[in-house]
Amino acid sequence: MMRPIRLISLACALAVIAVSLAVPMAAQSERVIAIKGGTVLTMAGAPIQNGTVLMRGGKIIVVGANVQVPAGAEIVDATGKYVMPGLIDAMTSIGIDSTDLNEATDPLTPQLRAIESYNPFGNFGEGGIGPIRMSESFSGGVTTMYIAPADSALIGGQGAVVKVAGPNLDAIIVREPAAIDMTLGEQPKKAARSRNRDPATRMAEVAMLRQILIKAQEYERARKEKPTTPRDLAMEALGKLLRRELPGRIQANSAGDIRSAIALSKEFGFDLIIDGAAAAYEHRDELAARRIPVVLGQITHPFVSNDEIPDRTEYPPVDERTPAKLKAAGVKFAIATFSRAFGRLAPGGTGKWLLVDAATAGGYGMSDEDILKAVTINAAEILGVSDRIGSLAPGKDADVIVLDGPPLSIKTWVERVYINGELVHTRKAK
Amino acid sequence: MKRRAVMWLLIAFAALASSAPLSAERQPAATEQELFLASSAAFTACTVEIPMRDGNHLAADVYVPKSGDKFPVVLAQEVLALRGATVHTAAGPPIANATIIVRQGKIAEVGQNLSVPAGAKIYDVTGKIIVPGMMDNHSHIGASPTDLNDTPMVIGPQHRAIDALNLDDPDWREAIKGGVTTVVTGPGSGENVSGQAIVIKTFGSDLQKRILNERGGMKFAMGAKSRERYPSTAMGVAAALRSYLIKTQEYMASWKKWEDEGKKGPPPARDLGYEAMAEVLTNKSRVRAHVHSATDVMTLLRLKDEFGFDLELHHSTEAYKLADEIAKRKVSAVVLPLGPRIGLSEDVMAGPYILWKAGVRIAMHTDHPVINQKWLRLCAALAMHYGLPEEEALKSVTINPAIIARVSDRVGSLEPGKDADFVVMNGPWYEPKTRIEMVFGNGALLYDRSTEDK
DSSP, X not given: OOOHHHHHHHHHHHHHIIIIIOOOGGGSOXXXXXXXXXXXXXXXXXXXXXXXXXXXXXXXXXXXXXXXXXXXXXXXXXXXXXXXXXXXXXEEOTTBOGGGSOOTTOSBOTTOBGGGTBOOOSEETTTSSSOEEHHHHGGGOEEEEEEOSOSSSSEEEEEEEEESOOSSTTTTEEEEEEEEEEEOSHHHHHHHHTTTOSOOSHHHHHHXXXXXXXXXXXXXHHHHHOTTSOOOXXXXXXXXXHTTSSOEEEEEOXXXXXXXXXXXXXXHTOOEEEEEOTTGGGGHHHHHXXXXXXXXOOSSOOOOSSOSSOOTTTSOOOOTTHHHHXXXXXXXXXXXXXXXXXXXXBTTOOOTXXXXXXXXXXXXXXXXXXXXXXXXXXXXXXXXXXXXXXXXXXXXXXOEEEESSOTTOTTOOEEEEEETTEEEEEOOOO | OHHHHHHHHHHHHHHHXXXXXXXXXXXXXXXXXXXXXXXXXXXXXXXXXXXXXXXXXXXXXXXXXXXXXXXXXXXXXXXEEEEXXXXXXXXXXXXXXXXXXXXXXXXXXXXXXXXXXXXXXXXEOTTOEEEEOEEXXXXXXTBOGGGSOOTTOSXXXXXXXXXXXXXXXXXXXXXXXXXXXXXXXXXXXXXXXEEEOEEEESOOSOHHHHEEESOOOEEEEXXXXXXXXXXXXXXXXXXXHHHHHHHHHXXXXXXXXXXXXXXXXXXXXXXXXXXXXXXXXXXXXXXXXXXXXXXXHHHHHHHHHHHOOOEXXXXXXXXXXXXXXXXXXXXXXXXXXXXXXXXXXXXXXXXXXXXXXXXXXXXXXXXXXXXXXXXXXXXXXXXXXXXXXXXXXHHTTTHHHHHXXXXXXXXXXXXXXXXXXXXXXXXXXXXXXXXEEEEEETTEEEEEGGGSOO
């Protein structure tokens, strides 16, 4: 029996589907859209003054300074504005209800797939205060995000890279599965403590991970030698990690946890991405030498846990110098919001302030372009989707944002957001 | 251990300095602690070599906790002059190419074409931006999470933040680096009344001197804090608060009666809770109320109408829906809950602007550690993004929180006679890309970016 409030929220949810996700396939026509006259930050070369971006059929066809606009094209005047690729939030659990994040019954669940908890419809914060609609979160310019299945499981499962809007829940997928998500540090301990089981220490965390990865190696061998060996979904998922078909993303913030993550990747030979990485600068030379990329947690707020009051032993104090230190050492990094459920107040989180957060890394020797790469092309490369997104280049998806000022200024608004060539957000005039 | 030893030395040294004839107006009466420290001062003076010229007394004791950091321990210069910056005083329009003269830890003069006194230490800050040391009206800095809420008690006005303060918290140092020099830090919000906050500087070794106002406000928190006990509804919370306030009135009346009757017989039994709440009802203190929903905002306004206390709304999520009612009662609002951290609807994000338009005095807050203390200025910047004019946004992290916390005679703006707390930046204060270059507190250089490793 639905209470009236439920019915209302269902109606709201349906309305939001209509607005934000119903991008009709038919509309991805051969009609050409030309965004003209702006400063184009392609993330694949020098900025183009007075540039034009031509899009057709959901793809970018031309980017340049002296571009002939075909007759009949829809022209968007971007004079005095900035045009750049849609932003990529490389770590979130946006769209996953807090009750569907973290399969807390088991600390090791590589078989889970985040896409099967993903539900971006409706108001976040329903029944709470200040609900934010998915469509409102577009106002920050994010067009693609990584969704993780967990933030406190030793192995949470398989994450996905999705567009924030599209014709349906299947068409939004860019890469799935995209990585195996793991967590080291306080979170798995806390989750286990409430159930009085392992891991109770960081030692147990690493031992449990090693044990299951050894088991996965044995499973691989067994399947090869005897193809009738019964299938095991968890082992199959870890097999993809061991065969380097998928990278392992390990959330590790303290210097010790980062060391453990690196040691695991060395022992089992998988590709590693460090998430959160508050103390990454402590290992910057090794990260650079081993080409291990880093997805940095929020600079303005590195506490990526679900706790309202974060654990001081877990996270070193905020340091906005880290990105510049990593850049100087040659470590590839993205900056992400790690947005996820936050109690009753905002079960949805938001990636809305990704640009503001990235901007705080400025002033330590990085150019604006270096900073913007951390939320566009570098994020795309780390997520393994740079063939489709992350820069403005012919043949790539037409994910384009138009801003009314320099992207890293607090005064700037994202005015238009295109995903696959479709306009999904325009700034409402106040 | 080493750090602690250094700290003790400095505390003791500060006590020695404080016994010099300071010009500071507010010499607090010597506490037991200070007397103890003074007795050890002679010993300390022999063991610490700090050059002191005759007459060059210390304007302020300045010690920033050193936990493997790069902070210099700097003693305040007698006279400083900072020349060439654009100064936002928070007390008038910005002054281009201005000079700030600091004398004995206080602002002596701010303006154009000032002559620099002979012997002053001169800082060339041409092209920089200077704003007052920022103030956060709602923080939990220095409090352990396990000391914030005495949750078994639904109403505990007798609890004092000062009794749970950790001066070794590394976040104090981060706060200084973020240009935050004064905070209101206190308990809450796990109880409906969680106790008394304090207004305190983020730097300095002498706790007693760091505190600007020990009556930092009585924390209320609207909304049920438990489903397991009374009150478990918004109605229940309103009734419980009203009932406690009435009991406080009765308590005050019983004491007045005893005094009016010539203090005959035994006095009424003392009750720390009612005593603390009586300070609210006599306007010696005020109510800082954690509140999100418009319904609870209205409940608070009703309670204020009934009991006449001074009220601040905190978080104030839906306060914009009652902007006129709030403005009419001259209630101030501490706003933009968790701005940079979580998603709030566009309406809520525009709330500070709407309140300001209606005439409500607003201040920003980080709710540290919910948002790290050092990013206070980003809260004001986000409000600017949603329409708040630049100077008003700056006031919301400087003079407005100081007025609300009743310490604007000391901090919040750059005016002669006020504490020399200010921040030197390399660009517009509101831009996230801008870096803080120097932070001064009581006229001493607390943070200098040029000494940081890159």
